[in-house]
Amino acid sequence: MTRKTYILLTIILLSVLTAGAVNVSPRIFRNYTSANGLADNSAQTIHCTKTGRLVITTIGQINFFDGAAFTYIDPLEENIYALSEYQGNYHLYFDRFHHIWLKNTHSVTCVDLLTERFTKSIEDEFRQFGVTERVKDLFVDSTGIVWLLIDKGLFNVKTKKIIKLREQFNLQDLEVYKNQYVMLFYDNGLMEMYDQESGKKLIENRAYTDKDNVRYNQSSLVKVDGSNVYQIRNGNKEAILMKYDVNLNEWSELMRTPYHMNNMAIRDSLLYVPCEYGYWIYNVKTHEADHVEAVVLESGQTLVTDVNVITFDRQGGMWVGTEKRGLLYSKPYKSPFMVYKWGDSKANHYGAMMNHRVDEWPMFRSRMVNCVYKDSRGWTWVGTAQGLQLYRRENDLLPQVYTMKDGLYNNIVHSIVEDLNHNIWVATSYGISVVLFREDGRVHFINSYNQYDHVPNEVFVNGKAMCLPDGHIVMQSLDHVIEFDPGQMTTLGGDYPFEIYPKLIKLMVNGVDVDPTTEIDGKRILDRALSRVWGLDLNYNQNSLTLVFSALNYFRPQQTFYRVRVRGLDDEWRVLTPYSSDGMVDKQGLLHLPLMALRPGSYVLEVQASLVPDKWTTRAYEWEINVHEPWWRTTGVFMLLAGVILILFFINLFYYMKNTNLRAMRNSEETGLIKRIYNFIDRCSTSGDVLEPSPEEYSQADPDLQNELAPEFVTVIEKIMPVVRAEKKKKKITMRKLSGAAGIDVKEFYALITANIFKSPRQLIKKSRLAEAEHMLRTTKEPIDSIAEKCGFVSANYFIASFFQAHHITPEAYRQRR
Structure with missing residues (x-):
């Protein structure tokens, strides 16, 4: 048997001996689990936002509940920042900079509420606060100000001031009092109060002795209520609940338990303390404590569970987060209906009264x-x-x-x-x-x-x-x-102590669910989370919308009424009810508002929510919708288009004239270049000049590279020679045709020709005559000097030298090898 089971059985046994039964909560709870969309059945923290939406922390995820459906986001490893000094469990903070901070043992994650996504870099968030060094711990006070624990001390991101801390103790919690004083709570039970402006220490007080310090030094949780500060301190096994009176500067002990207390919530002078075995209710006025060990579900099932957190929504409903049983909800008012099964004395009595009258x-x-x-x-x-x-x-x-x-x-x-x-x-x-x-x-x-x-x-x-x-x-x-007693029912007259407000929870554009990552026709519709959107900027073809609103009416979703009008489309108010709106208001109290085929223009959507169909005391929330004209319909575009066409006309005329001149010049240049090619090839074919050694060959120096024909040019000339000879008389040769014959691009052909055509064709002539000499060496027995003379070489020696330079062999040896 585990220690936890043993303690639970002991508590139940003591309760049975003293009260005759386990103490069951008089409330009736509805159960939400992962089957309803919750990310996990372990609800660690719950927070009700100013708009009434719930933020629930499960193991690793942040869940959002809009009254009808849960959504959640998961952090990645890069979203998690290590905190060396934090040793407690889940602690959720909301700051005034649109962040959610979630601390768990030795780590913290951060959610950007503008996008409802985990921030990519917590270091970047710290740098925006003005801190570049390593952060050891993080706190957010009840005013939304972030405090960062660094080596220099405790840094206030608003005032940029640092408070020096006790080096030998671990700072576990802090809170502000009257927005002027900050209270620091250390692991040894010490509390210090500082003036935020001056940084001067005002009070130093300790809650308990060193003996108790060993028992309750693991974690701290603080809640401020007026001039009273309530603190839970947990040790390895035990917990203590204390109260600090700021006016009297003294501590008092409220209760101790042999197990952990997990959180606190204060409502109507009652302090709710979730613990490992149900929850405690402490009356701060009478100092009476009641331990609720079990809760009753709507099904009638009695549930004994550990409770992590309790909070109350804006309507007064109670939300309970359990370790393994998910989320529990109890309405703000006790059900007026008393139900008796047959066999119960009252059921039999009332049944008999009705039988003889009906x-x-x-x-x-x-x-x-x-x-x-x-x-x-x-x-x-x-x-x-x-x-x-x-x-x-x-x-x-x-x-x-x-x-x-x-x-x-x-x-x-x-x-x-x-x-x-x-x-x-x-x-x-x-x-x-x-x-x-x-x-x-x-x-x-x-x-x-x-x-x-x-x-x-x-x-x-x-x-x-x-x-x-x-x-x-x-x-x-x-x-x-x-x-039931109709005179005691709070749902009859319509005078409710709370009001409900519409919140946009879903948007569809042209049938597509839209979130900050959605693009339609290449355009991102939203730049932030839907809960932070108060206007839509749409193209002309993004004009069919469906907007879903929730009034966050957890109490009675089926008793939710809406009043709607669209200025610019229909200025008349329409009241939409769950039973007379053709399904536009569903059984969960959600408003599904279609706006189909909106014409280009500006519209203002106004929505109100109420618990009765004719009481509209709250202000109407507004969403502005702009549908842009297609660009070709706007007057400005028409004028611009006319101007562009006129400009293009003159530009086109200018370039036409310019291109006409260029074409004439190009044709003239091309004609001249083709004539050069004719002459070059003619010189290669018909030159009767005797080949003599060039000055460079006399001096045995390297040839002038600028006068040397490029090897690529030589190859191209050899390829186009037959074409030129065949087409010369037809006079239909073009540079494009020649480049095709050469097998290269026309631009490359132009560049190659113009770079070499003005050079001496001596290299090609010499190559041609050596080829003719090779043929004679293979097919005739004429002497070498005769071949040299017939092939146009000035002497036999020059022929032999040129042949050897080209083939690395003498003409005689070449003939003998053949």
């Missing part, structure tokens, strides 16, 4: 209906399979009919009853509904309750409903009897 299949105007009820106003209400019918006068031929389109959860009405405030309650095949009236007698709206309000998910029995003398209403379903 006709389960009454007749109304010669037709069988489910129930008939006449209220105190003399109105007749009839429950049918097609809805709730109202006859205000006896002689009314046609009734006023209320169905699911008016707010009923189900059209099959089984029982009807009137409460003491003259509201009409009906039980259907799915849930209970109430028809609420205005002071003038007109129907205000219909509110409904289902299993999420602790109403059994089963069919109700025809006619089995009654109002008791004390105002309580009882209704009978197949397996239960439900009792």
Whole structure:
């Protein structure tokens, strides 16, 4: 048996001996797990933002919850920064610079809230704060100011001032008081208070002795409430909860536990302390503590679990993060419905009261209906399979009919009853509904309750409903009897102590889900997270939108109403309800707003959210949508286009004239160059000059490279000679045709010809005559001097020397080898 199991069994045993049963929370919780989209079932921290959205930390991920769906982001290794001084577990901070900082043992990650992505470089974030050296630990106070622990001390990123710390102790936590003083909490229980402006130490106080220091020196968590500072300190096994009174400058101990306490939340003078075994509720006024060891789920299951964190949303709902059981949610108000199973004494009693009063299949105007009820106003209400019918006068031929389109959860009405405030309650095949009236007698709206309000998910029995003398209403379903007091229900009058606001949670453009990484037609639609977007800049062909809004109504999502108008398209307000908007408001309270085929122009979308359909006290949130004209439709573009065309006309005219001259010059140059090629080849073919040694050959010096023909030119001339000789008389030779015959690009041909055509053809002539001499050596027996004379060499010796230079062999040896 593990130590944790042993402690849990001991607590349960003690509770049974003292109270007769495990202490169960009076709240009823809804469970969210990874099956609902949570990244992991281990919820470490929970934070409710100013807009009401929840940020939940699981093992490694940051989750966002918009009331309908979870999204989460994962960090990479490069997103994690090592903190050598931090030894605690998960700690979530929000700073005023649009960051989320998540610390875990010896590390920290950072999320940029503008993009809702982990920052690529935490070092860059620190540099923007003015710190380039290594950061050992990081803190964010309740005002959103970041404090960085470096070698020099504790650095305030706002004031750029440094507070010197006690070197022998580990700084575990800090908090500010009245935005002027900073309190530092060390691992030995020491607390120091400094004036932020002057840096002067004002107070030094220690919470406990050295003996307790050994037991509670591992981690610290601080919560400020007015002039009181509450601190949890954990050791290896135990924990202590203390309070520091700033005015009295003294510490007091509130409780100790043989296990860890994990977090704190303060609401209505109650301090909620999650721990390894449920959670504690400490009343700061009466100093009474109550340990809640188990919670009850909507299914009726009792859950015993360790609790990491508790927080409250803007509506007062309680959120509980567990180690292995995911996320738990309890509504801000206790369910008014008390449910009794058959066999329970109250169920049997109420059932007997209703049995002798009810006709389960009454007749109304010669037709069988489910129930008939006449209220105190003399109105007749009839429950049918097609809805709730109202006859205000006896002689009314046609009734006023209320169905699911008016707010009923189900059209099959089984029982009807009137409460003491003259509201009409009906039980259907799915849930209970109430028809609420205005002071003038007109129907205000219909509110409904289902299993999420602790109403059994089963069919109700025809006619089995009654109002008791004390105002309580009882209704009978197949397996239960439900009792509730309408006078105590907070969901009737519409005077809620909180308000709800719309938040854009999803955007589709031309049917494509859009996030900051999405590009449509090469254009990025968003430059930041959707939660930070208040305007859209779209091209003319990106004009079909669907925007999804959430009112973050965790309390009763099905009781969410919206008011919408689009200035520039339709200036009239439209009220959209879950039952009369053709699905635009779904059962989760989300508004799906289509804006299709918007014409180019500017629009302002205004959206409000409310818990009642006719109360719009909150300001309307606005989103500006700009759809740009196609460039070819704008007046400026037309003028610009005309100017460009005119400019292009003159440019084209200028270059046409210029190109005409260039073409004439080029044709003239080409004609001249072709004539040069003719002459060059003629000289190579018909020259009768006797070849004599050049001056360089006399002096045995290297030939002048500038007068030497390029080997490539020699090869090209040899290739084009037959073409030139064949086409010369036709006079149809062009440089392009010659370059084709040479097998090279025309530009390269031009360059090669012009670089060599003005040089002496002696090299080619000599090569040609040596080739002729080779032929005579192979085919005749003429003497060497005769061959030299016939081939045009000035002497036999010059011929022999030239032949040897070309073939590295004498003419005689060449003939003998053949």
